[in-house]
Amino acid sequence: MGSQKHFEKLADTFVTCLKQQSFEPKRAQEIPTELLGPTSHSMADWFTWKIVPSASNSWIAPLEQNLPRCYPPVFKVLISRYRFLRVRGRPNHVPR
Secondary structure, three states, X not given: OXXXXXXXXXHHHHHHHHHOOOOOOEEHHXXXXXXXXXXOOOOOOEEEXXXXXXXXXXOHXXXXXXXXXXXXXXXXXXXXXXXXXXXXXXXXXXOO
16 A cells, blocks of 8 residues: 555646646536636637646545545545546547
């Protein structure tokens, strides 16, 4: 089992890698203001979005109390320290 610092470093490294990717553009109304990025080069009225540090994600502890198990430590650090849009859990090329 790793330390809290180790989990923080893993989450920060993951976010750094994600920030180097381009996220799927969305309509402005689908993106919270603080996550809104520049307009898409290929689609007018669509915007990119970004991952941003979060001062407080206070919804995590009450939600976690209702789960049968706690979140994995590195995932908990990720959702505690950052705000982002929903992302797919698998590559686009994997058939459904």
